[in-house]
Amino acid sequence: MSVLLLRDVRVVDPLGEWRGDVAIEDGAFAALGQGFSLPGAQVLEGEGRTLLPGFVDLHAHFRDPGFPEKEDLQTGSWAAAHGGFTAVSLMANTDPPCDSPEVVRYIREKAQALNLVEIYPVGAVTKGLRGEELADLEALAPYVWAYSDDGKGVARADVMAEALRRARALGKPILSHPEFPGVGHPLGEELMVARDLRLAQETGARLHLQHLSSPGSARLLQEARSAGAPVTAEVTPHHLGxxxxxxxxxxxxxxLPPTEGVRGELVAALRAGAFAAVATDHAPHTPEDKARGAPGISGIETAFPLLYTTFVREGLLSLPELSRYLAFGPARILGLRKGLVRPGYDGDAVLVEEDEGFVVDEGSFFSKSRNTPVLGMRLWGKIWATIHRGEIVYIKGRLRGRDFDDHRQVVGAG
Ligand SMILES: [Zn+2]
Incomplete structure (x- = not known):
């Protein structure tokens, strides 16, 4: 039996906070309390640092297969661990896209061999992400938790309706990137949100709306939800911050929201419970692609510090609330037993130095890409260590598999 004892930590999860010791046994939270000594356990001294449940990202692009100059599964996993994420859902717009079992199997096998964070691939809704003909959702079903054509919206209502019906029969959600091009951004988003909410009500399928950015979308969502539609939604750190x-x-x-006023409305929607999850939409690009106008932010490594600095330090959100959006909320959507520091939950944790201020600089990234407007910003809430199922995968700038093989090399025995 392997036991990791986290000694003297300030535990914060959606249910509250307390200070003491946390034991992770065989990958799951076990004993919680004070003044433990567990013979044979590995001990990590928390020295009063804050311990949160490991973060879960519903939305990231690791660009593998197809775009190794931007990112791959290894560097994406490094970046995730550095950002405090222990489970990540990857979008299907790779090359080739995730519209066949072969591609999804490649991703799962490579992620498994890396053994750093959990990777949950999303299957394509349509063949080649072309929006015309449905992918073989049934053949993909054993390997994916959901379907999405993220990168673009599924423009045809008949295609989306059929996708929702078939996904419902398979017991899996459809994730919608809500965007009708050519009509202006908020209108294009709200039109597709309205259509997909209506289709979800009609088919009874589970719908999850991705990266909502218009306060009007949040209002439509709340209306549909109060009418009983099984819908959830996410918002990104950059649209909030x-x-x-x-x-x-x-x-x-x-x-990004055009004004501080619109940004404030999105934050108000978050506080009113519109979004179950904050998801990074980590979208790495090379400097050349970015200069050519490629949209996206390499954000998985700065998500927590940006949110912590913008909201928790400013008193706009409590840390238990932020923890819910980054772990428990998305874990529920993904169907994972994560997001609470309670016996029986997966032993995924992130140790944070709340008062450690730092300037975001290019040299601190483990991602291959540094396309982000937060370079040079001063942030607080530095990630000190990330633990996945009782194994330290990141600590103080070092990564398992890159800088050490086993955390027995970096922690003491107690
Ligand atoms: Zn998208």
């Missing part, structure tokens, strides 16, 4: 008014027209899709 950055506006064009303050950060310029940094190219990202959907675009």
């Amino acid at each position: 950055l506006s064009q008014e303050r950060f310029g027209d940094y190219r990202v899709n959907p675009p």
Whole structure:
């Protein structure tokens, strides 16, 4: 039996906070309390640092297969661990896209061999992400938790309706990237949100709306939910934390809120419970692609510090609330037993130095890409260590598999 004892930590999860010791046995949280000594356990001294449940990202692009100059499964997993994430859902717009069991199997096998964080691939809704003909959702079903054509919206209502019906029969959600091009951004988003909410009500399928950026979308969502539709939604750290008014027209899709006022409305929607999850939409690009206008932010490594600095330090969200959006909320959508520090839950944790201020610099990234408007920003809430099922995968700038093989090399025995 392997036991990791985290000694003297300030535990914060959606249910509250307390200070003491946490034992992780065979990958799951076990004993919680004070003044433990467990013979044979490995001990990590928390020295009062904050322990949160490991973060779960519903939305990331690791660009593998197809775009190794931007990212691959290894560097994406490094970046995730550095950002405090222990489970990541990957979008299907790779090359080839995730529209066949072969591609999804490649991703799962490579992720398993890396053994760093959990990777949950999403299957394509349509063949080649072309929006015309449905992918073989049944053949993909054993390997994916959901379906999405993320990168673009499924424009045809008949195709989306059929996808929702078949996904419902398979017991899996459809994730919608809500965007009708050519009608202006908020209208294009709200039109597709309205259509997909209506289709979800009609088919009874589970629908999850990705990266909502318009306050109007949040209102439509709340209406549909109060009418009983089984829908959830996510919002990104950059739409919550950055506006064009303050950060310029940094190219990202959907675009940043145009004004601080609109950004404030999105934050109000979050506080009113519109979004079950904050998801990074980690979208790495090379400097060349970014210069050519590729939309996206390499955000998985700065998500927590950005949110912590913008909201928790400013008193706009409590740390238990932020923990819910980054772990328990997305874990529920993914169907994982994560997001609470309670016996029986997966022993995934992140140790944070709340008062450790740092300037985001290019040299600190484990991702291959550094396309982010937060470079040079001063943030608080530095990730000190990340633990996946009782194994330390990141600690103080070092990664398992890259800098050490086993945490017995980096912690003491107690
Ligand atoms: Zn998208």
